[in-house]
Amino acid sequence: LLINHPRDCPICDQAGECRLQEFSVDYGDSKSRFLENKVKxxxxxxxxxxxxxxxxxxxxxxxxxxxxxxxxxxxxxxxxxxxxxxxxxxxxxxxxxx
Structure with a gap:
């Protein structure tokens, strides 16, 4: 889900109330393992x-x-x-x- 998702959470209107943030913190690393360029x-x-x-x-x-x-x-x-x-x-x- 987060491969192409921007990681600039502070500008998002869901900042602090986002289930994606919670999943990322609970189950993942704060850095992306995705080396390729993100799709714009x-x-x-x-x-x-x-x-x-x-x-x-x-x-x-x-x-x-x-x-x-x-x-x-x-x-x-x-x-x-x-x-x-x-x-x-x-x-x-x-x-x-x-």
Whole structure:
């Protein structure tokens, strides 16, 4: 989960309340073992009039996709691409309106 995730936690709005931070501290080393360059993902992706996504912070948990499907009954969001290049996006021709 943290291979391509930025490690600059103090600027994150979840700083101090983040389960990823807790898992990293409890189970891992503070340094990354990943030697390759991180995949740069887009920032400020507009999903709708009131929703903007920072793909660098997204851990691809799919909670937002499940919420749209199960609660809002509006299949708007999905993943595209594979592996490290996977990103969350709105389906073509759709916007996150609700």
């Amino acid at each position: 993902k887009p920032k400020n992706v507009v999903l709708g009039p009131r929703a903007t996504l920072d793909d660098e912070r997204c851990i691809l948990c799919s909670r937002c996709i499940r919420f749209c499907h199960e609660i809002a009954h509006d299949d708007v969001l999905g993943f595209v691409d594979r592996g490290s290049y996977t990103v969350l996006t709105a389906h073509p021709g759709k916007r996150l309106e609700n």
